[in-house]
Every structure is written in structure tokens, then in C-alpha cells.
Amino acid sequence: MVNNMIDVKGFLKGGGFIQPIWVFVIVITVFFSFMSDYFLSVGNLTNILVQTSTIGLIALGMTYVMINGNIDLSVGAILGLAASLSVGLQDYGLAVAVIAALASGLIIGAINGLIVWKTGVNAFIVTLGAMIGVRGLIFVYTEEQSFYATNFAFSDFGAATIGPFPLLAIIFLVCALVMHLVLKKTGHGRNTFAVGGNAEAALDAGIRIGRHMTINFIIVGFFAALAGVLLATQMGAATPNLGRDYELWTITAVVLGGTKLTGGYGSITGTLGGVLAIGILRNGMNMMQVPAFYVLVILGVILISVLIIDQKLNVHASKGVSI
Amino acid sequence: MKTSASSRHFADHAGSVAPVLSLIDITKKFPGVVALNKVSFDVRPGEVHALLGENGAGKSTLMKVLAGKHQPNGGKIILEGEEKSFENPKQAKKSGIVLIHQEQSLVPEMSVAENIYLGSLPLKWGNRVDWKKLHADSTEILQRLKCSFTSRDMVSHLSIAKKQMVEIARALVFTPKVVVFDEPTASLTDHEKPVLYEIIKTLQEQGVGIVYISHRMDEIFHLSQRITVLRDGEYNGTVNTVETNEDEVTKLMIGRSLELDYASKPHDFKENMLELRHLTVDGVFEDVSFNVRKGEIVGMYGLVGAGRSEVAETVFGLRRPSAGEILLEGRAQTILSSHEAVEKGIALVPEDRKDQGLILGMNCRDNMTLSALGSVSSMGFMKTSAEKVVHDKYQSAMKIKTPSWRQKVGNLSGGNQQKIVIGKWLHTHPKLLILDEPTRGIDVGSKAEIHALIKELARSGYAVLVISSEMPEVLGVSNRIIAMYDGRITAEFDGDAVSEDELVQAITGQVTKAPRAAAVTTDDAAAP
């Protein structure tokens, strides 16, 4: 009986099979394709990819940070800062603006990582501070103004396509592939798992915990900034409040994808499923003309359901007393 | 604390091989504490050198200094004639000193191979892991250890014993010169121990020096060539194993010889307090029936994983029985939570006092009153003076050594922590006291005190169930012994008329049916 449970769990966890979030993605895809003929069209599917690419890119980095056993709440603010910089600095040339925007993400990521590493303060607190502080930076820089892109090359980029495929979707998928391979195949990826799974053991084994942690915060900072720049190209503008609540959406997507908050477990494929699930829900319900705020409720319910299912499977598989 | 020179025992060094490793006059101070005071210790190649001492004597600190986890404040580490200083565990490992941890230091969601090479994964260009080499090398090590699992298995799917094997495999990555085993058998069953002994023997043959830390005398006398004893952070002598006996070693450890008090067991049994009828929790244990009478101590003996703690947890309301009955004082009960269990007069001193028994960040007083807050409060408000009275009562009754009730229990020694847990439960005035491994990891002195206390409690009318995997403990305190194996009761014995062989057979599955005839059955409730 106990063995059966483990098998079910192994199956659902995707031991060579399919991750549960992907089952969910397939189910809602089938559902919406019945509800709307347009849903499965290439145009709409690529549309979903573009819409999800913003949260998707951040989620790629967030997956690393969470597998590492940390969390980053400052990604929404970083996204906002990078978006504002990439538009606001265009007088100095497009390249300067974009590079400065991406650099801002790297720098704030590095600051977060270094503080967590050197002070030992909980990442939740450090990045909560950064979330508030970086938003302050945006306001100081923009003086509460929205910026509009004057350089058309910038806003054209957001709408560009390669063949039938939108450039943003391709960027997202390529990034996802690279991040997947790095996590699975490289020393850094494996050590990220080790640190999240058992920090004490990793330390004893000589793994430089702080370095890997900081690198992961830099990675997520970079992806948040990249998402910010790309979002600004889509909108042709940047507002000082851009990216508010994105940290919540991102964490939701990553958790939906099966990555554990406690660290040591997770995958990019799962995260991709989580991001798509959110994107498809939003898109599909929009198509069925369900008001946007129902999506909020449904997502909340789904997130909690995922937790309950995950917990039930785990409780049955282990013999321990559940406290 | 100074030991007189006459009580020291020095092993005969003449004609012996040069040690592979020497620790000379190691001193380690923590702010306010001298954990190690000029301790010297050496290991020769191919030798098993046991390190003994009560909890807090400094064994673990010494080994952490050796393995680079702590840096000493004074003294020298000499490895193969060369003075070394290790800044971190990895350096020590590279030099050939490996510490095999008592705690599990594995990463659960990674493969066996990745765990073996944790921190030193073979890499190709671009930071890529060289999987081929990784698995080839790991498989080679696993074969040397005759392991039944592969390098690709996920560690989280392995049993505790197999995980221990992975830890040992990890020690063999670098050619070790010295391997330190810190309580390696704590989580192993009796079946698995011989495999460990075999590995130690193989290492010995390869000329590796072994440091073996254990509380178990039988293992130490079975394995070691020399025994070094630490006491209160000081070196207290080294003896050759063949020239000594358990009594002498115990004397070295605690400064006196310890006589197990087999007499003075309680003998005045009254009516049934607890009776289990065919109790079953699916997949955990099956058809468990026994009784505990007032004034009686019943020992539950079995290996770790046999389902003993789980039976206790079920009685305590932490697990739902899927079949069978729990009767208290003859009445069937449904106990749905630990809270109900406490209200019904059940107390459980749990197996793991740090995780289950105590709130380490709370002070002694608050821990002591935690299970009976109603008794020290009125209208929901705490009566601090009453609380202090409770604390002082049990502190003096149980000789708990703490500077003040304000002391955080996390700062106390294991023995004193355990006494606080017991005190906490006595204050609930239970009718049934269940103690799960009451003396695990506790120094010999406190152990004897706790055993005496258990008997005293039974004499004063408590029904006591003692769960233990230590045979001397079970034999020493129990009126009756229930043997468990693989989730079933295999036998029930009279505590004064059972041989060690019978017990071992019963808990290792060599007896398949419960010989109820030989046991004191539940019908004999009214004993003479």
C-alpha cells in the first residue's frame, strides 16, 4: 500500500513521465480549445507565449533562487527600475540605455546576494527591504513620471517576429532552454541543488555556498531586468509602478511548477509549465469574456489546491507523524 | 577538574608503529568554556582507536578540530610527520582525514553519485559535469563497499542504513589516511552492523587509521585495539583493549564504577492501566496486543524501525489506528489528539528530546510547565510564582543541574534536558507514563539516575512503558518485556527470567509466532 503511494507520487512527480503541472496545462488547453475556436490558433498560442514571457523570464531566475533555498521579493521592483532606465536613458543611445538597465538588475541582484551571504540575514527580509527600497529608487529617478520611448527601434523590437514567431517568445524559450541545461548539467546547477537540499553538508563538502547564492541572485536580477526591458519595448513606455505584484505572480508560477520553497527540489520544465498555466488561464478566460479579476480568485484556489495535493501525496508516502 | 596521575592508564607504546596521525596538546576554547584542555591523541595505520567519554567530554569537539570544522586555540596536528592546520573540512579531507557524520549529511534530492562527489564533481569545460566519469568512479567505490544500490539512485529513496553507506562511500573518494566514525551504528540495525564492521576491517587492511566513537561498549571491545578516554575536556588515559575490561573503562569515564541496579524492581502490580487489543495502523504495525498494569514497568524491546515508537504515538493520539482498540482502565477510548491523551492521563517522553521533547529556545521553567499550563494559571493568566514552585520541586527532586530557571534548555546537557522532559510529564500527574528511549545519548551517570527514577515511579503506582533498543536497559528495569519485530509483537517475556539470546531472536525475526504461553497474559491482571 505504501509502495503504491510512492509509485503514484513518483509518477506525478515525473520520474521519467510527466510533471503534474503539465497535466494541468494540457487539461486547460483542451478545455479552452472546446470553449473557443480561436484558442488553438498559432496567433493566439504565440500571443500567450509573449504575454507569459515577462513573468516567465523572471520565473527562470526565481527557480534557481528557490531551489537554492532562498526567495527574491525584489524582482518586481527591479523590473520597474530596468524598464524606466531603458526608456529614460534613451537620449544617451539605445545601447547605453539597455545596457544600463540590464546592469541595474545585475547590481541589485549582487547587492541582495552579497547581503544575504555576508550578513546571514534571511533572504526574505533582505529582498523585502530591496523591494521597498528599489521602488524608492525608481521614484527618485523618475520623479513619479512615466517615460515614453522616443526611439522607434525600441518599440519595434517588442513587436518583431522571426518568421511567424514573435521575437520575445523566442527569447523566452531560448533562455528557458539554456537555464534548463545549466541547472541540469553544470557544476553550478548541481551545487545549487546541493546548497538548497542540505546547506550544512554542502558547506562541509567545500561548496562555496555564498558564491552560488550570490550568483543566483545575480541571475534572477538579470532576468528581472531583461523582463523589464522587454516589457518596456512591448509598451513603448515605462511607468514608475510597473512590475508591482510581479514577485507574487512569479512565486506563484514557480510553486505551481513544483519547486519547493524549502529548497533542494525543482525544475525549469516545471516552472515553464507553471508560467504557461497562468498564461493560458488568463488568456482563455479573457477569451471567454470572464472579467480579469476572476482569474485572481481562480489562481489563488489553484495554488492552494496544488499545496494540498502535494501535501497529501507526501504525507501518505512517508511513515512519519504529520505535525 | 584534575585527575591524579595514579589513575591514569597509559598504553604500552614500545615497539609500536609510528602513528599516522597525532594530535598534541590540543586546546579549544569557546567564549567562556574550555572545551578541550591540552588533549593528545594518536592513531596508528591499520588501527582502530576508540574514543570514549561521557556526553560533553569533548569527543565531538576534538573530532571537529581534526576534521577542520573548528580551529584549535593551541596544540598541533601532525599527519604523517608533517604539521598541518586545516581551515575547513575540505582541506582536511584533501589531506586524507575524513569524518563520517552521526547526522545525515546528504542531499536528499540528488543521486548517490552526486552525493559521493559532493563539492568535488568532476567537471568538463564550461562548468559542465562529467557524468560518465562521475558514475564510473562512484560505481567503483560502491562495488568496493559491496553496496546493493547504484550510483544513479536518488538518495531520498534509500533506507537509513544505505544512506550511511553513501556517507562511508564519500570517505573513500580521496584516499583516506584517517577515517573518523562518529556513532556509526546509531541508525543501523543489527543486520547491517556486520557490513560496517567488514568495511572497517577492509580499511584497516589498507593501512587506514580508524577513530571510532561510540557509547556501546560491546562494539568498542569487538573492534578496537586501543581506547582513549576523555573526561570534562581533558585527556584521561589510553588503554590497550586486550588488557582492560568494561568496568575499568567505565571507571575512567565517570570516575567510579557503575553497578547496574537489577534489583529493586517494583513488584506490586494492580489493575490494568493500558490495554491494547489487536491495534493496527496500516503499513506501520499490525495486531499489537499487550497490557500495562499500575505499578508495573513493561519494556518494549526492538530495533529502530520495528514500530515501537509508532505504537506509543498511536496511544498518545498522534496516529489514527486503522483497527483494534485502546483501553484505559478497562474502558475503550478514542484518542484523537495528544491533547486528549494528556487529559486522559497519558504522558509520552518522546524519542527525540531536541525535536519532540523541548522548546530549546524557552527556559527551564516554561518547558517544565508546558504540558500542564492549567495547573499554573488561573482564568488563563499565568501564576509565575506557582510556576517557579513547580520548577524548583522537580529540579531538586531530579537533581537537574541548571544555574537558574531562566536558563534556556538548549544550553543544558543531554541528561539534564531529558530530566526536564520527564519532569514536565510528571507534573501532569499521569497514570500512564511512556518513555521512548529515555536514556539515548545520555551519559552513564544520568542514565542510572533515570533508571532509578523509573522504578521509583512504578513503585508509587504509575504504569510505565519503556521503549528501548538497549538490552541492559530493558533487562534492568522491566517486569515484563515485549519484543517487536517488523511491526509485530513476536514474544512476551518475564523480565527476570529471560535470556539475552531469547530476546535477540525475538527482535530479529527468528521467532515468528508469539509464544503467548510463556508470557504473562492479560488475564493475570491481579498478580500476587
Place this chain on the structure above:
Amino acid sequence: MATAEQGNNRLMFGGVSKSGLLSFLSAQGILIFFLLSMVVFSFFSEQFLSQSNIMTVVRQASIIGIIAVGVTVVIIGGNLDLSVGSMLSFATVLVVDLHDKVGPTTAIILMFALTLLVGAINGFLVGFMRLNSLIVTLAMLSAIQGGILIYSGGQNVDIANQDSTWFSVFGRGYVAGIAVPVVIFAVLAIIVQIVMSYTSYGRRIFAVGGNPVAAVYSGIRKNWCVFSTYLISAFCVACAALVLGSRVMGSQNNVGQGYELLVLAGIILGGTSLLGGAGSIWKTVIGVLILGFIQNGLLLMGYPYYTQWLVTWVIIILAVWLDLANKRKRLLTTHS
């Protein structure tokens, strides 16, 4: 065994007398920081220490403060509540919208009942279903926000006759010269502090937060304890909504957005550990007031309001770092 005890003896009897003042200072670091910052601000602005300014600051801080009192209890119990911002929006929209429909008394009762219901859902999921509180309350944050929008259809709500309703007393009234929001904040803080420090309930919450497993093995009904902390949190949010709704006499759908972060910032600043099992309401009150005075001081010095966010960033990290360094020192001292 003996070494550990001896070490502690030395610590107990030697350490205290030698560095009593120092350890007192470092333990009260946040209070000292608070006083120092007051002094600095008073140099730059004469108004800063005026009675009316201080009262204004405390009044403005009281909404965050009232919520923070409840969230502190949740945190001491070992969990988090990120849903308080959404709950504040929810409760405020509800009480304001119902005010004109069913009258103030019924509106308030309904608002408290429904807010407590939401708290009970949080408490049920975290306490009885034993789900991760961070994710549960994150999910609730989004679900409640959606719920408000469904309820209000995205419209802002307000009270028609603002001058003729006694409802205004909660946000605008005074009792003996003290603003009612401040009174509510103070009364809640004092009551909850007393409950946490002097009752068996408080002791149980500390135990559950300190070591949930050991608490269960001690016969404490952990699930109920956790559940109840979310009710306290929801009750505090409802009180805050009363003040907010009454002060503004209207509400946007997202009026509470971001409050969860400011509340957490105040609690962290006060020095309550997010790990559970430790902390106090006093600390939280001080943390919230520091945030308020920094905001006010910077405004008086002529900086735009958002500069306080930058300053908050820096002091949160400094405060927690110092606190941690302090604890680590103590930990080392007692290591055996």
C-alpha cells in the same frame, strides 16, 4: 556535560556583571536608534518634536500599527500573513459600501464577521491543513483582491452623507484629546501584549512558534493555536479597516495594497524574528513608530515621500544584521 554547564555558569555569573550596561544597550539597540533618529530630525526641523506633529505621526502610523499587532502574533506562532493588505482592502470596501445600504452598526458587524471568516480560512488552511503559510497567504492575497473586484465590479465606493454619520468617529474622532485611531492602536497593543506575556494562551503560541513538533508532543492543540493567530490577525485588520474607512469615508478597491510589506517592515525593524517563537508587541509598536517618524521627518526636511522607502531599505537590513550579530555572539558564548 560538565563543560557546558560550567560554561553557562561563567556566562551567567561573570558575563552579566561585567558587561551589563553593554548588553543592555545592544539589546535595546532599536530603541536607542529610535531616540537618536528623533534627535537628528529635531535638529533639522523645529516642528518635528512639537506635540501636534508627534500626534499626527502616531495617528498616521496607527493603521499599520493595528495590523502589525495582529501579524506579530501570527509570526510569533511561526507563520506569516501576507494577505493582510488584501484583507484591509476587502474590509474597508465592505464597511464603506454597506454603510449606506444597511446602516453603520450592521455594516460594522458584517464587516467584522466576514473579515474574521477570511481569517478563519487562512487559519484553517495553515493550522488544520498544515500548508505553508507564505504560499497560502500569498494565494489568499490574490484571491481576496479578486473577490473585492467581483464584489464591487471594479467601482470605488464611498459614503454619501459624510458629515451626518457617527461612523466618522473611528477615523476622525478624539477621546480626551487623543485621536481615536491612536486609542484603538494603543488599546489593542496593550491587550495583545498582556495576552502574549501573561496568559497560558500566549505561552502556547510561543511554544508552537518555537518548536511546533515539541508543542504537539506536549499536548498543546497546535492546530487550534495557529488557527487562532489568524483570527487575531483578521480582527486587527478589521479594526484597521474601521479606522481607514471612517477616515476616508470611501474606499478604492486596492486601498490596502502593499500594507502587508509595510507591516512586515515595521515588525522586522522592531526586531521580532520571522522564525517564530520569539518577539513582542512592544517591539513591533516601536518598529512601526520608527517607520512613521522617518517618513514624517524626511517630509519635514523637504524630501519627497518616496525617499523613506530607500531609508527603510537600509535600516531594515542594518537592524536585522545587528540583531543577528548580537544573537550569534550570544550563541558562540554558550557553545560547548
